[in-house]
Amino acid sequence: MSQQKIAVAVDTVIFTIKDDALCVLLIQMKKKPYEGLWAFPGGRVENTETTEQTATRILQTQTGVSHVYLEQLKTFDAMERDQLERVISVAFFALIGDDVELKTTEKYTDVKWWPVKKLPELAYDHKQISKEAIARLKGKIQYTNIVYSLLEQEFTLTELQHVYEIILDQTLDKRNFRKRVLSLDLIEPVGKKKLSGASRPAELYKFKHRKLEYVEMM
Amino acid sequence: MSQQKIAVAVDTVIFTIKDDALCVLLIQMKKKPYEGLWAFPGGRVENTETTEQTATRILQTQTGVSHVYLEQLKTFDAMERDQLERVISVAFFALIGDDVELKTTEKYTDVKWWPVKKLPELAYDHKQISKEAIARLKGKIQYTNIVYSLLEQEFTLTELQHVYEIILDQTLDKRNFRKRVLSLDLIEPVGKKKLSGASRPAELYKFKHRKLEYVEMM
DNA sequence: TCAAAAGTGTTTATCGTACACCCATGC
DNA sequence: GCATGGGTGTACGATAAACACTTTTGA
Numbered sequence: 051m052s053q054q055k056i057a058v059a060v061d062t063v064i065f066t067i068k069d070d071a072l073c074v075l076l077i078q079m080k081k082k083p084y085e086g087l088w089a090f091p092g093g094r095v096e097n098t099e100t101t102e103q104t105a106t107r108i109l110q111t112q113t114g115v116s117h118v119y120l121e122q123l124k125t126f127d128a129m130e131r132d133q134l135e136r137v138i139s140v141a142f143f144a145l146i147g148d149d150v151e152l153k154t155t156e157k158y159t160d161v162k163w164w165p166v167k168k169l170p171e172l173a174y175d176h177k178q179i180s181k182e183a184i185a186r187l188k189g190k191i192q193y194t195n196i197v198y199s200l201l202e203q204e205f206t207l208t209e210l211q212h213v214y215e216i217i218l219d220q221t222l223d224k225r226n227f228r229k230r231v232l233s234l235d236l237i238e239p240v241g242k243k244k245l246s247g248a249s250r251p252a253e254l255y256k257f258k259h260r261k262l263e264y265v266e267m268m
Numbered sequence: 269m270s271q272q273k274i275a276v277a278v279d280t281v282i283f284t285i286k287d288d289a290l291c292v293l294l295i296q297m298k299k300k301p302y303e304g305l306w307a308f309p310g311g312r313v314e315n316t317e318t319t320e321q322t323a324t325r326i327l328q329t330q331t332g333v334s335h336v337y338l339e340q341l342k343t344f345d346a347m348e349r350d351q352l353e354r355v356i357s358v359a360f361f362a363l364i365g366d367d368v369e370l371k372t373t374e375k376y377t378d379v380k381w382w383p384v385k386k387l388p389e390l391a392y393d394h395k396q397i398s399k400e401a402i403a404r405l406k407g408k409i410q411y412t413n414i415v416y417s418l419l420e421q422e423f424t425l426t427e428l429q430h431v432y433e434i435i436l437d438q439t440l441d442k443r444n445f446r447k448r449v450l451s452l453d454l455i456e457p458v459g460k461k462k463l464s465g466a467s468r469p470a471e472l473y474k475f476k477h478r479k480l481e482y483v484e485m486m
Numbered sequence: 487t488c489a490a491a492a493g494t495g496t497t498t499a500t501c502g503t504a505c506a507c508c509c510a511t512g513c
Numbered sequence: 514g515c516a517t518g519g520g521t522g523t524a525c526g527a528t529a530a531a532c533a534c535t536t537t538t539g540a
Contacts, residue, residue: 054315055273058356097272097354101345125343125358127319136315138276140343208519225521226503249518250510426492443494444530467491468537 119199302391337417
């Protein structure tokens, strides 16, 4: 009854919106053969935890956040994806606000946010993972409310629109966007205004439910 | 450098359309603790193969078919999904025609097609897998051409419409359906007709490309 | 000539898209 | 009072949805 076993890892693509760009969190690797290259934070799946727990643990370790949107992306298992040994990776993606303090550890040379449009060279098959994660995100914000996890609790409609414009990489019409969003019964005004210098204060809204819902956003 | 390793399996949800119903292939289990229950065909991932190769092998073993639509569904890894030991399962789904001869092996009591609306009790977490596979299939036929893999090479527009009606579980308007499909540049007439007893013969069509394409079906 | 399934267009309603001006504030 | 971003409604075109009769064949 001794069966084949395989090393299983989790890699987590952590997205945020920072400086008007969609960014992912990358760590810079210290060890050969990927020394100097960047990669998504990852780790082995322990025998006592599910892959989702592994992803949650990685997220917590790197960013300190929890209770954010986290979804299994896909399992990557090309034979040569890790040069050292065979490791299959269950990739996840997470959406978080940019108001976090990144935690560096001695395991890595550096940790930072990279705009998805200007990624450095990535280790393993992480280029592939990034492509699929971005594609999934672009698709999914169009028929769900998951952007709640990228914004503060309270946000203005313009901020919400910007998130969509940045991820979809296109400009949207302000009136049509507001009409659409408000008709979906997803968000509600909190009754406060956001002051932002020399301009008319903006109404603040919040999501009615901070969990996955399917809606026809666009 | 001795790292934790985990048993990894592949389970394959094989769909077909049979007797006007969407069906999946199930095997009946011989061994305890799941004796008598039904399950999707599965197997361990060998060290020399990718999970997709495992899925292809399972498909070949059970049905003899190859070159059909096959896609990774999701990885299932609840701690207690297998009562005997921890096994994580990379689930795939495949779409095949119903003109296959099912292969029984001594490993199983029985192998047969089951309509998804009348599934028996399933082993492991396969109830969960079936739900997600059906949901994915329903979604995916609406924006891709993957039904090519459920039909014969040559088919009539009515047959194509029936596939959609059965999977989506709703009736569709014949004229609107034909208008839509023909406008998509997906299929072309082969110049032959299908005789079917006492009625007007139907034009036969085929898919221009038998590979995944994204289109706005509905 | 009858039954059975194939094939074919038009009208209407709905939804998406384009578009420009006034408002509230800080300096 | 002026610069900045917030907020609002309507008209038009495109697409989706509803709908009924004629055609071709076998028996």
